[in-house]
Amino acid sequence: MADEYIDFSTGLKRLTGIDLGSYKRQQMERRIRSYVDRMPVSGLAEFLRLIEKSQEELDTFLDRITINVSELYRNxxxxxxxxxxxxxxxxxxxxxxxxxxxxxxxxxxxxxxxxxxxxxxxxxxxxxxxxxxxxxxxxxxxxxxxxxxxxxxxxxxxxxxxxxxxxxxxxxxxxxxxxxxxxxxxxxxxxxxxxxxxxxxxxxxxxxxxxxxxxxxxxxxxxxxxxxxxxxxxxxxxxxxxxxxxxxxxxxxxxxxx
Ligand SMILES: C[S@@+](CC[C@H](N)C(=O)[O-])C[C@H]1O[C@@H](n2cnc3c(N)ncnc32)[C@H](O)[C@@H]1O
CATH class of the missing domain: 3.40.50.150 (Vaccinia Virus protein VP39)
Incomplete structure (x- = not known):
C-alpha cells in the first residue's frame, strides 16, 4: 500500500538532505500533518510540490517542525x-x-x-x-x-x-x-x-x-x-x-x- 508519509520523506530528503527516517515517526508525522492540515493543500503530496517551488514556504515549514525550545542556564x-x-x-x-x-x-x-x-x-x-x-x-x-x-x-x-x-x-x-x-x-x-x-x-x-x-x-x-x-x-x-x-x-x- 502506498505510504504518503514515506513518499513525502523521500521528497523532502531529495529537496533538503534532511532524513525524516531518522526521527521517531509517530511524533514527527503528527507534527507535520498538523502543520499541513492548516495549509491550502489537499495533502502531503501537494504540500511537497508547494515547498519544492517556494524556498520561503520550505523555510517556514522546517522552522515549525524543528522544536527549538531553549533558554539560558536550562537545567x-x-x-x-x-x-x-x-x-x-x-x-x-x-x-x-x-x-x-x-x-x-x-x-x-x-x-x-x-x-x-x-x-x-x-x-x-x-x-x-x-x-x-x-x-x-x-x-x-x-x-x-x-x-x-x-x-x-x-x-x-x-x-x-x-x-x-x-x-x-x-x-x-x-x-x-x-x-x-x-x-x-x-x-x-x-x-x-x-x-x-x-x-x-x-x-x-x-x-x-x-x-x-x-x-x-x-x-x-x-x-x-x-x-x-x-x-x-x-x-x-x-x-x-x-x-x-x-x-x-x-x-x-x-x-x-x-
Ligand atoms: C529542543 S532544541 C535544543 C536546544 C538546546 N540544545 C537546549 O537543550 O536548550 C533541539 C534542536 O535540535 C535541532 N535539530 C533537530 N534535528 C537536528 C539535526 N539532525 N541536526 C542538527 N540539529 C538538529 C532543532 O532544530 C532544534 O533547534
Whole structure:
C-alpha cells in the first residue's frame, strides 16, 4: 500500500538532505500533518510540490517542525556540575574548544560562554561553535539577542556583566559574542569536525530513532579529544558508553577514555 508519509520523506530528503527516517515517526508525522492540515493543500503530496517551488514556504515549514525550545542556564543543576567539575579540568586546554550540537537559537552556547568567561576571566582563550539543522535559528543565534523569558535563570551579576538591557530583551555584549560562531549543520548527515574539549548535545536526539541517536553519540564520542567531555540532556543517556570509548563521569556527563 502506498505510504504518503514515506513518499513525502523521500521528497523532502531529495529537496533538503534532511532524513525524516531518522526521527521517531509517530511524533514527527503528527507534527507535520498538523502543520499541513492548516495549509491550502489537499495533502502531503501537494504540500511537497508547494515547498519544492517556494524556498520561503520550505523555510517556514522546517522552522515549525524543528522544536527549538531553549533558554539560558536550562537545567541549572547540569551547568553547576559543568562549572564545578568539568571547567577546572578544561583550563589546561588552550584554546578550549566547545561545540553546542543542536544549539537552537544559541542559548546553550551563550550559557557556556558566560560560564567560561566568569570562571576563567574575560581574556580566557576559548572558542564555542553552535550548530543546528534549522537555518533560521542559526541566524538568530548569530545576533545574540534573548528575550526576558530566555534570560530568567541567568544570575543577575552574570546578566549585567555580559548583556545589555534593551527594550524587548537582552543583547549579548561583544566581549562575549566574539568567542562564538554558529553554523548550519545536520547531525544526521554532515561530517563532524574533530578535536573538541567539550560537546553539549542536549534535547536534540530525543526526537531521533534509537539507531540514529546511538549513531550520533558514537560520532560525537569520536571527535572528542581524549579526556574531553560529552554532556547530554537531563532526560537522556548514552546507551552503551564503554562501547564507544566513553565513561560516565558525572550525572549526564561522559568522559572520553584517554
Ligand atoms: C529542543 S532544541 C535544543 C536546544 C538546546 N540544545 C537546549 O537543550 O536548550 C533541539 C534542536 O535540535 C535541532 N535539530 C533537530 N534535528 C537536528 C539535526 N539532525 N541536526 C542538527 N540539529 C538538529 C532543532 O532544530 C532544534 O533547534
Amino acid at each position: 541549572p543543576e547540569q551547568y553547576e556540575t559543568l562549572r564545578t567539575k568539568v571547567v577546572p579540568e578544561l583550563r589546561a586546554a588552550n584554546p578550549i574548544r566547545v561545540w553546542s550540537a543542536g544549539c537552537s537559537y544559541g542559548a546553550e552556547a551563550f550559557t557556556v560562554a558566560c560560564m567560561l568567561s566568569e570562571e576563567l576571566g574575560g581574556t580566557a582563550h576559548f572558542e564555542i561553535v553552535g550548530s543546528d539543522i534549522d537555518r533560521r535559528v542559526v541566524h538568530r543565534a548569530e545576533r545574540g539577542f534573548f528575550s526576558d523569558a530566555d534570560m530568567r535563570s541567568v544570575p543577575a551579576k552574570v546578566r549585567e556583566r555580559w548583556f545589555e538591557r534593551q527594550d524587548s530583551g537582552f543583547q549579548a555584549r561583544e566581549q562575549l559574542k566574539h568567542h562564538l560562531r554558529f553554523r548550519r549543520e545536520d547531525l544526521l548527515h554532515d561530517r563532524f569536525q574533530n578535536g573538541w574539549d567539550l560537546v553539549l548535545c542536549r534535547n536534540v536526539v530525543i526526537y531521533f530513532t534509537d539507531k540514529a541517536r546511538d549513531q550520533v553519540h558514537q560520532g560525537l564520542a569520536k571527535v572528542l579529544r581524549p579526556g574531553g567531555y560529552l554532556m547530554v540532556g537531563s532526560t537522556e543517556r548514552v546507551a552503551d558508553p564503554h562501547a564507544i570509548g566513553l565513561e560516565p563521569a558525572y550525572p549526564f556527563i561522559y568522559r572520553k577514555v584517554a
